Amino acid sequence: MADRRPARGNTTKSDEGENDNRARADGTRRGHSRLTAAEAGRDALRQVSELTAKEAEGVSGVSPSDDGWTVTVDVIEDRRIPSTSDVLATYQAELGADGELLSYQRVRRYARGRGDDGTS
Numbered sequence: 001m002a003d004r005r006p007a008r009g010n011t012t013k014s015d016e017g018e019n020d021n022r023a024r025a026d027g028t029r030r031g032h033s034r035l036t037a038a039e040a041g042r043d044a045l046r047q048v049s050e051l052t053a054k055e056a057e058g059v060s061g062v063s064p065s066d067d068g069w070t071v072t073v074d075v076i077e078d079r080r081i082p083s084t085s086d087v088l089a090t091y092q093a094e095l096g097a098d099g100e101l102l103s104y105q106r107v108r109r110y111a112r113g114r115g116d117d118g119t120s
Contacts, residue, residue: 034097035068035069035095035097035098035099037062037064037069038062039099040062040068040069040071040095040099041059041062041071042059043071043095043099043101044059044062044069044071044073044093044095044101044104045058045059045071045073047093047101047104048073048075048091048093048101048104049073049075051101051104052075052091054075054076054077054089055075055076056073056074056075056076057074057075057076057088058073058074059071059072059073059074060072060073060074060090065094067096067097067102068094068095068096068097068098068099068102069094069095069097070092070093070094070095071092071093071094071095072090072091072092072093072107073090073091073092073093074088074089074090074091075088075089075091076088077089077109083112084112084113085111085112085113086111086112087109087110087111087112088109088110088111088112089106089108089109089110090106090107090108090109090110091104091105091106091107092104092105092107
């Protein structure tokens with residue numbers, strides 16, 4: 001049976017569309033497809049961690065905005081012993097529809113184990 005895949009360099013329209021939505025090896029995406037919430041969260045986590053030079057703890061919120069996504073990322077600002085006294089920070093990141101970081105800012109700093117109202 002003949003191989004139905006196009007020869008190298010020859011792609012069909014469906015192949016091009018499929019390839020446009022795949023992430024490149026460097027983490028960027030081709031095409032103009034909108035990110036999913038999970039992709040936006042991962043992108044923001046990575047970018048905030050790189051810019052702050054702090055270890056990311058996780059994503060605590062993702063919501064769509066007019067131009068892309070608003071993502072809330074928690075990072076470890078200061079490691080302490082015991083770890084229950086670590087100082088954490090929450091950053092709010094704004095991403096474009098393509099995953100590009102448009103802005104970010106620290107919105108909260110707190111000790112691990114403290115509730116939102118500052119109590120244990």
